[in-house]
């Protein structure tokens with residue numbers, strides 16, 4: 001490891017939708033966080049007005065692996081949702097081709113370390129919201145073939161697989177088929193956004209380690225998007241990974257979210273045995289983040305904060321190593 005560089009592995013951002021969908025679907029009104037910025041500054045992954053850009057990830061000599069989600073809005077039907085996935089996918093492919101000297105897609109997680117060592121951004125393609133999977137598991141195989149490494153099963157509402165935290169239904173019978181297909185293809189199951197019943201259903205229906213890519217501790221901030229202590233322990237026991245979310249509303253009920261508020265989550269989850277479980281799941285470009293983390297090049301502040309409070313080793317584990325080891329294991333396990 002090169003000690004001069006801060007290593008970052010971020011399990012979740014919504015940047016691609018903000019950049020891809022203005023031009024792909026000019027007539028559709030997407031969520032505010034997708035539409036909220038002037039489109040002329042939201043075209044290039046290299047340089048833009050979003051939280052995340054290549055310029056920001058390569059500022060200060062960071063070594064950075066970023067999970068880029070294709071976020072699929074709940075209200076779209078299966079085929080519309082699939083069109084969004086394809087649009088985001090082709091945008092990412094186009095940007096990777098255009099900036100091949102700066103970014104590389106992670107097709108095998110065992111290559112992440114070598115990609116970031118060259119100074120390139122390692123881009124892991126993920127999906128948030130599986131509403132395009134309906135009736136058959138064929139699209140699980142298609143996304144696996146497209147290099148998707150993780151699927152957040154649902155967003156806030158219901159789909160054919162499971163239901164988000166706005167609802168109370170658990171995993172559907174078809175959702176169990178989807179879980180089996182995801183595990184067969186080593187696409188990581190992400191339980192962030194699931195309601196509590198859905199979480200426990202996934203634990204029971206799955207065999208492999210899984211992720212909560214962008215969720216905090218509900219004991220510290222009572223939002224339903226955060227994990228209870230029992231959920232965190234069960235996920236940890238399975239060998240899973242949890243990405244700390246920067247969303248102000250998931251950090252504290254008493255805004256603005258301070259550095260101490262964020263550290264309380266880390267401290268609590270470390271006490272629950274999270275030393276090898278905690279990672280980052282910024283939710284950049286999907287929410288309001290504290291000013292001290294906005295935009296993404298300020299992430300070095302967080303690394304320094306964690307190092308000061310918990311030591312360099314824990315800081316590096318949370319910021320990079322735990323997630324990297326998790327996805328390396330996922331290729332072979």
Ligand SMILES: [Zn+2]
Nearest residue numbers: 128193214286
């Ligand atoms: Zn989300």
